[in-house]
Amino acid sequence: MPAAYRNAKHVAVSIAALLLSAAGLLPVVAMAANSIYVDGSFSLAAYKALWAHGGQQLTPMAHSLLLSFSVAFLATGAGVPLGIALGKTDLPFPRVFAALLTVPLLVPSYVLAVAWTAVLGSSGWVSRSLAPETAKYLSSALFGLTGCAGVLCTAFTPIVMLLTIAYLGAVNPRLEDAGRLVGRWPAVLRYITLPIIAPAILFATLLVFLLTLGEVGVPSYLQYTVYPAEILTQFAAFYDFRAATAAATPLVFVTLLIVAGEYWLLRRQSTETRVALTARQTRIELRRWRWPLAGCVLVWGFVTVLLPLSALVAQSFSYSSYAEAFARATDSLLRSTTLAIVGATALTAVGFLCGYLIHDRTLTLWRGVDALALFLFALPGTVIGIGIIGLWNTPVTSVLYGSPVIIIVGYLAQYAVLPTRMTWAILERIPATVEYAAQVCGASWIMTVRHIVAPLASRGLIAAWICSYVFCMRDLGISMVVYPPGSDTLPVRIFTLMANGAPTLIAALCVILIVVTILPLGLVTLWQGREEPTA
């Protein structure tokens, strides 16, 4: 069997790249094509109509951009200092703080909006203990730009914080040591560390900008008109596929533009820090500032995480609320969990192969696969959803389209970047010689992956599975657009009930969703804590 090792590797990664393209790229391309080919001939009618009603679209687009800029600015302002405090200093309990502050990222952002309503709403915790005028002011501020920006800031700050921690860990400590010989830590941070990770911080900021730009749940709940909600309305209310596609085009272009910029920045950043991946990091000794800073982080964690989630739990805290919640949403809960488990498993498999492809540069188009995965992640879920419907809603493919599998296809398209990037990162830490050694022993590629690469990357793969599970479980954008009749997920069911459901019922459903989303993470953390490191 000449070249069996290489062939098996090429076939496996090619299949993964094709699956990613079929799930994500094809729907976007088909969507664009369908919007300009009407009854077999070229037509720009949908775009002309969009242009003609440009005034109507301008306000929601301006709202979307304003909200995205605000959230990106606020999340960066909070996330970078938190990242430095947790990733670069000797702050006590850094893991506990990091876990606490990551919670908002793990729950659907509209759940946070519900939680904040339980705090600041007209009958919320805080409002009840304030003067009526102040309570009214706070309640009205929650609904609108301020509230949306605040809630989404708490939801997306963990992204900036986690990326800051990750990239701080990759800075070559020798560069900082050289700086410390001539200056104190603040100067080293300002002139050496932060400029080195600046592209990564900018990347995180742009990612938050894009995620906010595609956000539907929070603005809808807090009654702030945004552009993606308008697209959804075009699609859901009028079922005007071409108009929805035309309306989605500006978002696709903005995403493409920003992803291209991000991609360029990330490439620069990775080459500057690559040398230090295995080096031991130096930490800033806070001395007398150690506990005061820990207090500040705790206050932030209390205000942004513990307070709203406690209010949510308190609001839901009655037997009748949970009884009704289970009565009305058990089917959605089971469906969501099943879809998230299957989705996470498929995502981990495809993500592992795509990550391997990027790490190994097996195919010449490895960079394209990476860029595609990032682009699809940044694209609003509603846009991908509309594309998937346009591609798969045909008589030939109705079996797939009419089944919950279509939701898995959506997950695969939007979230593949997460396991891909995580696998890539873990494979970069495994020496190439380990695989070479298996190859010269005559092992097949599958045997090498099964017995050498996968066991060495097992912790990273488990993390990738959990991350994929969380994102599948909390997904609203894609599920809301593509779910077949009678097959809605729990986030979709909650979102639907929000319009006229009792606040206690909504709160109970949100708590159930949070528990089911975070449960595997807790279980694996407990299990891994008892395991010996393997690599």
Next chain:
Amino acid sequence: MSAIELKDVSKSYGARRAIDSVTLTVERGERVVLFGPSGCGKSTLLHLIAGFIPPESGDIFIDSELVSTAGKTLREPEERGIGMVFQDLALWPHMTVAENIEFGLRAQRYPDAERKRRVKGMVELVGLGDYLGAKPGQLSGGEQQRVALARTLALSPRIVLMDEPLSSLDEALNAQLRMEILRLHREIGFTLLYVTHTRTEATTLGNRTIHLQRGRIVARPPGAR
């Protein structure tokens, strides 16, 4: 018949020429040392011979068979009958000593009894009989070195490539393992191509030394004894 033959082989990384028109022959059973300073292209040359990377130009023959030619790999690494000891040893940390040695035999589908016999023979040969169940992380540097040798030799390769495998050891252990390699070469009779930047290793291990500088073979660098 020559075991390894390189004809006018070149390889670049971007603008940097790592190997520049190298021609060399290693006869069967020979112990050849590739000697040169860090960054002169020694490891690249081994990777070209092993088949991990293809040459840009020139031909590579193993046992007189053309295995790589300009930009093409005609025989994959696993088909070349080559064993390799890497600079970082590349022991699989999640496997025991026995599993590390046995893996290649399983990959080549040796019968159970033969696998066990070979693993036992190898650990005795390198003096690691008591460590069969240990994982690499539990062994000293010298013991890890021996596991890497045993793993490589278990498959009875005709050619063994060694990429500075002793560079991280102290002088005493280095000397001891050099003797070990010479003993194994005497007992098994493989062709050895050994890469080093240390003169002592070069003089002890090679019955022929090839000097490499800036990717080129030089007769003997100025100042060399």
